[in-house]
Amino acid sequence: MPSGKRGNKGKRRNRPPHEQDPQSNEQGHLQASGASGVKPALERDGASQNITGGRSIGHTPTSRNTAARYNTGSTWNTTMTNSNDTVGNSRAYDSAKHNEFTHSGFYGDQRFGDTYIHNTPQPGLPMDARMYGVLQKLVQTISWDILSGQLSVIDQDEHRSTISPFNREEPENFWISKNIDFTQWESDNDSRALLLSAPPGHRTTEVCSYVVNLAKEKASQTNSSVLHFFSLSAPKARHSTVFTHTLLHQVVCCSNSEIKADSIATTFLGTLLGGQFRRHVQIFKEDDPPYTTIQKILDAPENELIEALAEAIKTVGIHELSIIVDGLQEDIAYWLIQLIVEATPKSKVLLTSRHPFGKIPDGMTYIEYDKERKECLRFLQHDNTQYGKISKEHHGSLEWLWKHPQYLEWSTSTTSSLLYIEGKPGSGKSTLAKYLKQNLIERELNTRSSTIAHYFYTFRGTELECTHVNMLRSLLCCILQQDESSFFHFQQEFRNFRRHNLSEWPYDSLKNVLSSFANHPSTKPMYLVLDAMDESEKEDRRSIIRLLCDLCSKKNHCKIKAFFASRPLAELKHRIEESHHVIRLQDENKGDIFSYADDFLNKDLKLTARTANGHGIEISALRPASASSRDQAETSHKKGHD
Secondary structure, eight states: OOTTOBOTTOOBOOOOGGGSOHHHHHHHHHHHHOOTTHHHHHHHHOTTSOTTSSSOOSSOTTOTTGGGGOOOOOOOOOOOOOOOOOOOOOSOOOHHHHTTOOSOOOOEEEEETTEEEEEOOOTTSOHHHHHHHHHHHHHHHOOHHHHHTTOOOOOHHHHHTTSOOOOTTSGGGHHHHTOHHHHHHHHOOSOEEEEEEOOTTSSHHHHHHHHHHHHHHHHTTSSOEEEEEEGGGSOGGGHHHHHHHHHHHHHHHHHOOHHHHHHHHHHHHHHHHHHHHHHOGGGOOTTSOHHHHHHHHHOOOHHHHHHHHHHHHHHHTOSEEEEEEESOOHHHHHHHHHHHHHHSSEEEEEEEESSOOSSOOTTEEEEETTHHHHHHHHTTOOOOOHHHHSOOOOTTTTGGGGGOHHHHHHHHOSSOEEEEEEOOTTSSHHHHHHHHHHHHHHHOGGGTTOEEEEEEOOSSSOGGGGOHHHHHHHHHHHHHHHOGGGGHHHHHHHHHHHHTTOSSOOHHHHHHHHHHGGGOOOSSOEEEEEEOGGGSOSTTHHHHHHHHHHHTOTTSSSOEEEEEEESOOHHHHHHHTTTSEEEEGGGTOHHHHHHHHHHHHHHHHHHHHHHHHTTTOOOGGGSOOOHHHHHHHHHHHHHHHO
16 A cells, blocks of 8 residues: 555554654554553663663664564463473573564454453564563463462461550550550550661560550451461561562452452563563573463562552552561562552551661651660760678678568568658668668568669768769669560650750759669669768759658558668658657677677687787686676666766
């Protein structure tokens, strides 16, 4: 038919490529492609290059995405076989070699499933371009039923049934359940992403299962969807593949539509096709069964699998999405958050890892196990040299304490209480306080898992050792070192003072932290041992005594046992004698004093005897008096005073 005239169907004869206008030629090929969803994938994989990796193919190199125009047909072997073989991606694609193919290829009608593919040859196009067009048409014919048979999917609900429940009121879970960032993430209705990292054994898997339960309960009442995955359910060698396939399967379940399911399959494969074909065109063969071709398309890098998953989510049109993934690799996590947040108007993401995350992207909240607690401890450094200077008790002394009625009432009480040791100067108060602190765990079985914090005031040490701010640092440092679960009491105050770039933790803030322990939700008792309150600074002493006594109130949830040793103080006497326990040391330690004197004199006499015997001196008169003689001497002494 002459050029420019129409045939029976009114169509113009196609002009040879060299006669066509470059612009119209480019548009014609783009219109012929007809594969929605593929062009974005190609643009992402090679923005200014074509699928051959740099050399332009065809006749119109002016297009930014040259490959998209070559969606032409050739025949395709559509024998339905269920092959799970995959082809490695180790061979590099040589663009120069493949651009030399210009023969016409194959054409005709072929059947794939219930669909016929009509492939019309376009002379002059490279073979890889025609093959790409065939692949595009093949992808459009793939239903979800066909694709799902090629996916590696693991039932996450079945795996979750093996996970222990998460009790947010157990102290070992407080680093998560009472963390400020976690509670805000839970209560926030806006889109937020939370990252958690902790070594194995710190309940990240359990908290993910717990959050999945909450999200599914909410989804049953609202128009929201939940995707979840636990890395321990998948083999390490195929972790990324199983992860993406499992979430894709969940996306289809959320769609509740067979039509949407097929659209998801087409979008997912179409998004992967561009990158795979650009990198590994040589692995695609015209005689491959369709299932083998699908596997080659699915064998994509991690980031592109995540990208294709995000495109599939867009296809469903999910407006509110929760994603919970336990044990995710860091690089996958960043891709997932970025793309999923972009794919849905409202999303809530919880990702956990066994290893610390590196760079945290903007807009994400990150909780790393124990990191903030250790930073907090650095700001609780204090001076407490007096404790090491206190003499050890004399052998066999102070044993009376464990049987004293006031001590027994204090130690066996099921509620908070305070024991006050009042003593005159030199009566051994500090020695008794140190003796109690060192022996409490061995003597009292219920203290084995308890927290014991101590501070010994002194005006003979550094300037700080008589201050209340130093005492607060010491007590809080001991508590936080021994009880990791207590950090939530510190977290808000710690962040407040760091936010203001202060060099030292403010005094009032430290008082707030200590007072908050009155409601510490722990069944373990906490012991506070303080010595020489009389040597503390007078400024604000009354307020500190009130704070410590209030901590020992019987109304408090936490069982706090406080032990004070001091010279008589009016402030202490007024606050303590009303409802607490008191021991006056001078009434209890006479036997210890005589025992110490006996041992001291005996040691001295042994030395004197060795010296005196050398000179023939009689030493019987220097021997210590018997117990009965001491009693008579003491009775005479009392009568003399009477």
